[in-house]
Amino acid sequence: MLLSKFFMPVLKEVPKDAEIISHVLMLRTGMIQQSSSGIYSWLPLGKIVLEKIIDICRKEMKEAGANEILMPTLQSADIWKQSGRYEDYGKEMLRIKDRNDRDLLYGPTNEELVTEIFRTHVKSYKQLPLNLFHIQWKFRDELRPRFGVMRGREFLMKDAYSFDIDYASSIKSYNVMFISYMQLFKKMGLKAIPMKADTGPIGGELSHEFIIIAETGESEVYVEDNLLNFQSSLENINYNDDLQKEVDKYTSFYAATEEKYDPNDHKKNLNLVQTRGIEVGHIFHFGQKYSIPMNASVNDSEGKSISTYMGSYGVGLSRLVGAVIEANHDNDGIVWPKEVTPWSYNIINLKSGDHTCDEICSNLYTLMKENSLSVLYDDTSERAGAKLAKADLIGLPYQIIIGPKGVKDKLFDVKNRKSGDVSKLSYNELLNFLNIKL
Amino acid sequence: MLLSKFFMPVLKEVPKDAEIISHVLMLRTGMIQQSSSGIYSWLPLGKIVLEKIIDICRKEMKEAGANEILMPTLQSADIWKQSGRYEDYGKEMLRIKDRNDRDLLYGPTNEELVTEIFRTHVKSYKQLPLNLFHIQWKFRDELRPRFGVMRGREFLMKDAYSFDIDYASSIKSYNVMFISYMQLFKKMGLKAIPMKADTGPIGGELSHEFIIIAETGESEVYVEDNLLNFQSSLENINYNDDLQKEVDKYTSFYAATEEKYDPNDHKKNLNLVQTRGIEVGHIFHFGQKYSIPMNASVNDSEGKSISTYMGSYGVGLSRLVGAVIEANHDNDGIVWPKEVTPWSYNIINLKSGDHTCDEICSNLYTLMKENSLSVLYDDTSERAGAKLAKADLIGLPYQIIIGPKGVKDKLFDVKNRKSGDVSKLSYNELLNFLNIKL
Numbered sequence: 001m002l003l004s005k006f007f008m009p010v011l012k013e014v015p016k017d018a019e020i021i022s023h024v025l026m027l028r029t030g031m032i033q034q035s036s037s038g039i040y041s042w043l044p045l046g047k048i049v050l051e052k053i054i055d056i057c058r059k060e061m062k063e064a065g066a067n068e069i070l071m072p073t074l075q076s077a078d079i080w081k082q083s084g085r086y087e088d089y090g091k092e093m094l095r096i097k098d099r100n101d102r103d104l105l106y107g108p109t110n111e112e113l114v115t116e117i118f119r120t121h122v123k124s125y126k127q128l129p130l131n132l133f134h135i136q137w138k139f140r141d142e143l144r145p146r147f148g149v150m151r152g153r154e155f156l157m158k159d160a161y162s163f164d165i166d167y168a169s170s171i172k173s174y175n176v177m178f179i180s181y182m183q184l185f186k187k188m189g190l191k192a193i194p195m196k197a198d199t200g201p202i203g204g205e206l207s208h209e210f211i212i213i214a215e216t217g218e219s220e221v222y223v224e225d226n227l228l229n230f231q232s233s234l235e236n237i238n239y240n241d242d243l244q245k246e247v248d249k250y251t252s253f254y255a256a257t258e259e260k261y262d263p264n265d266h267k268k269n270l271n272l273v274q275t276r277g278i279e280v281g282h283i284f285h286f287g288q289k290y291s292i293p294m295n296a297s298v299n300d301s302e303g304k305s306i307s308t309y310m311g312s313y314g315v316g317l318s319r320l321v322g323a324v325i326e327a328n329h330d331n332d333g334i335v336w337p338k339e340v341t342p343w344s345y346n347i348i349n350l351k352s353g354d355h356t357c358d359e360i361c362s363n364l365y366t367l368m369k370e371n372s373l374s375v376l377y378d379d380t381s382e383r384a385g386a387k388l389a390k391a392d393l394i395g396l397p398y399q400i401i402i403g404p405k406g407v408k409d410k411l412f413d414v415k416n417r418k419s420g421d422v423s424k425l426s427y428n429e430l431l432n433f434l435n436i437k438l
Numbered sequence: 439m440l441l442s443k444f445f446m447p448v449l450k451e452v453p454k455d456a457e458i459i460s461h462v463l464m465l466r467t468g469m470i471q472q473s474s475s476g477i478y479s480w481l482p483l484g485k486i487v488l489e490k491i492i493d494i495c496r497k498e499m500k501e502a503g504a505n506e507i508l509m510p511t512l513q514s515a516d517i518w519k520q521s522g523r524y525e526d527y528g529k530e531m532l533r534i535k536d537r538n539d540r541d542l543l544y545g546p547t548n549e550e551l552v553t554e555i556f557r558t559h560v561k562s563y564k565q566l567p568l569n570l571f572h573i574q575w576k577f578r579d580e581l582r583p584r585f586g587v588m589r590g591r592e593f594l595m596k597d598a599y600s601f602d603i604d605y606a607s608s609i610k611s612y613n614v615m616f617i618s619y620m621q622l623f624k625k626m627g628l629k630a631i632p633m634k635a636d637t638g639p640i641g642g643e644l645s646h647e648f649i650i651i652a653e654t655g656e657s658e659v660y661v662e663d664n665l666l667n668f669q670s671s672l673e674n675i676n677y678n679d680d681l682q683k684e685v686d687k688y689t690s691f692y693a694a695t696e697e698k699y700d701p702n703d704h705k706k707n708l709n710l711v712q713t714r715g716i717e718v719g720h721i722f723h724f725g726q727k728y729s730i731p732m733n734a735s736v737n738d739s740e741g742k743s744i745s746t747y748m749g750s751y752g753v754g755l756s757r758l759v760g761a762v763i764e765a766n767h768d769n770d771g772i773v774w775p776k777e778v779t780p781w782s783y784n785i786i787n788l789k790s791g792d793h794t795c796d797e798i799c800s801n802l803y804t805l806m807k808e809n810s811l812s813v814l815y816d817d818t819s820e821r822a823g824a825k826l827a828k829a830d831l832i833g834l835p836y837q838i839i840i841g842p843k844g845v846k847d848k849l850f851d852v853k854n855r856k857s858g859d860v861s862k863l864s865y866n867e868l869l870n871f872l873n874i875k876l
Contacts (some may be wrong), residue, residue, distance in 0.1 A: 005503065005505075007505040007507075007559075007568060009559035009560075030559070033555055033559075035509070035513065035551060035554065035611065035681070036513070036514040036540075036542065037540075039510045039512055039513075039514075040510065041507060041508065041509045041510060041551065041555055042507060042508040043507050043555070044505045044506055046508075047506050047507055047508050050508070058585055060554065062647065064872065065443065067443075067444065067445040067482045068482055068485050069445075069479060069480060069481050069482055069485055070480040070484075070485050070488070070591045071473070071479045071480075072473060072477045072478065072481065072575070073511055073592065074477055074544075074577065074592055074759075075473065075474070075477075075577055076477075078475040091537045092537075094534065094536065096534050096544075098532065098591075099532075099579045099581070100528075100531045102474075102475075106512075106534075113473060113479065117479055118474070119469065120447075121447035121468070121471075122447075123443075130445060134447065137510070137511055139512065139576070141536050141537045143537070153536075153620070154510045154511065154512055178652075269680070295659065296611060306765065330824055351873055364766065413509075433867060
């Protein structure tokens with residue numbers, strides 16, 4: 001991408017109303033723009049990162065055998081009355097009347113709607129297990145939206161719903177989602193910690209939150225120190241295997257959110273770390289909570305009607321963009337992990353307009369594109385200092401800095417954004433570093 | 439994809455409330471499910487096709503130099519009051535009050551919101567031309583939603599917005615979008631006819647609709663017969679060129695929707711065909727209609743403040759899925775054009791459970807996947823007749839039919855869904871047909 005053609009309105013000032021660093025940096029880099037309280041537009045840079053996070057999540061869901069659907073944002077109030085949650089949900093639910101005075105609502109979650117789809121089409125145990133997921137905007141009318149996309153009102157969520165014929169298989173489905181979450185967060189360059197959690201308005205008896213450790217996190221959490229450094233060797237997951245053992249590896253450690261934490265737990269001789277975190281995923285096993293009131297039943301192998309066993313599984317996709325930044329930044333700006341960076345390389349032409357600099361940069365850019373490298377080329381006419389500061393701010397992993405001095409010396413500066421290390425490379429060394437063979 | 443793992447609830451009955459063929463076929467093939475009046479869930483088969491249509495549209499927009507953003511579904515009423523459209527829009531606009539009694543609305547279109555983004559960040563002619571597009575759900579509270587996704591209330595639209603420093607360049611931007619629309623519909627396997635059109639609540643003095651000819655279309659149209667068969671040779675478009683000539687090639691023909699048609703036009707010695715069509719795109723040039731009331735101005739090269747010249751450009755993405763089916767079906771079901779078909783090939787195992795049939799089908803499926811072919815394998819235990827009928831109903835371009843007789847004779851039936859022709863191929867001929875080299 002040529003920066004001159006890319007709409008990235010970088011702000012010089014630190015926005016006043018932004019309280020946390022991810023919010024500040026997303027505004028400063030022109031990733032988002034608030035349109036109303038807790039409602040944001042995603043500008044091109046933000047959109048690219050959001051899309052990368054969506055892709056990773058979608059691929060892992062499909063890998064885990066889930067079928068992608070897309071439910072609408074607006075739902076009829078009727079199904080929420082059937083499940084009994086219409087009144088329960090309180091003021092966070094945005095209630096709407098259409099022109100015919102029918103009650104609609106902007107879905108805050110989709111247990112009811114997906115159960116309605118299920119009961120319409122699935123009548124036999126032979127069609128189970130089934131997992132349906134979708135990626136759609138949700139709305140929760142938070143009393144005090146803040147922290148940018150971290151606690152917005154309109155937000156993007158991946159939600160999956162599992163349907164099984166009995167308790168045992170629904171626990172298997174829960175375990176598949178549990179492990180797929182560990183995988184997808186890892187693939188985003190994040191270390192998520194699974195923790196026992198309350199079930200809140202979703203309900204059920206078994207639930208885990210997935211938390212990214214960050215000082216600015218909204219939740220206080222208590223974690224056994226060994227879990228913080230624990231890495232399960234999940235290279236080749238087969239989602240058809242029984243994953244109980246894999247899940248147990250994580251749940252054998254102590255980890256709890258504030259609501260689940262009991263001060264007496266310290267007495268169990270555990271080395272607990274008290275820290276803060278950001279919830280990026282939440283999974284629930286609630287059995288027949290929705291299938292009974294909503295009549296979602298299937299025939300088992302003996303022809304007996306069984307209310308299906310369900311679970312639901314959410315990932316906060318828009319929030320994750322903020323969470324990645326909370327976990328990956330320094331004083332100069334964002335430091336994108338390679339997994340979700342908008343581009344891998346940033347060519348910086350220190351003297352646009354200089355014939356030799358332009359030619360070298362432009363040839364390198366073309367060559368890198370031909371080799372399918374992901375690259376942003378700052379071809380604008382800003383001064384060198386501003387370009388370098390902007391490159392640090394937007395935080396692509398590698399900067400290739402090309403100016404008159406380097407051109408004369410035939411040496412190119414390659415800066416590792418994370419370590420700050422700068423290597424001076426000849427053109428051949430540079431191509432070698434980029435894995436380009438001429 | 440293995441059909442046994444794919445959630446595709448095919449209906450045997452023709453749904454009663456479906457009036458047009460695309461609606462019937464989308465329900466019968468389990469592509470969509472209505473959740474409320476004019477509001478649909480997309481089931482996996484529908485989602486795949488919708489995603490293909492989105493991808494083609496997105497790529498063409500980027501090719502044409504537009505920047506992708508993502509605006510929210512809910513908008514503040516304030517900006518609509520600024521533009522003067524809040525009252526104008528009438529009952530089709532879904533008006534909402536949040537918990538703090540603030541007026542929101544579900545965006546039916548985004549001229550106001552994108553103008554607000556523009557005026558926040560763009561101050562100089564040097565940042566122009568600019569084209570911002572997004573792909574987002576919209577809501578129009580139609581009095582009588584019908585025809586399935588063709589006239590739904592919640593629908594997916596691609597909308598682009600161009601910003602220019604003067605009238606002449608804004609016409610250039612309009613022309614770029616005009617030609618990009620011809621390209622993207624062609625890439626979807628559709629022949630769209632551009633027609634002079636009314637501007638309605640969007641406003642402006644120049645507007646074209648893009649119409650797919652279909653007997654079930656909601657609009658009556660009058661088209662010069664030569665235009666119906668006209669194919670411009672637009673293989674290699676350079677969007678940086680002046681495209682006026684390309685646009686003129688189309689607009690030199692007579693083509694008008696009912697509102698723009700004048701019976702006297704026949705007297706001009708034109709060979710007019712009266713037919714029906716489906717509107718799948720609509721573009722508007724409205725100059726300063728929004729930029730003046732909303733103060734979206736930039737400085738020109740002499741430092742003078744200019745209200746920016748704008749256009750907007752919509753493609754009905756969810757409606758296009760229906761339009762493609764209206765234009766591509768027969769008595770047995772859908773006949774997908776290769777450009778947007780969910781998969782290219784359909785392996786049909788006529789006798790699942792038969793060891794040899796299973797082995798041959800399964801090996802072929804693996805081989806095709808290894809060769810990156812897009813294939814659905816019907817590995818279910820349904821009887822042969824039902825499988826063949828289902829294959830015709832869902833309409834993938836090629837069926838590879840494998841049963842005990844073919845296995846014995848070492849001949850495989852390959853059926854072209856569109857022509858109905860069946861070829862009997864040996865295994866080597868089949869691999870040759872699939873372009874697979876062992």
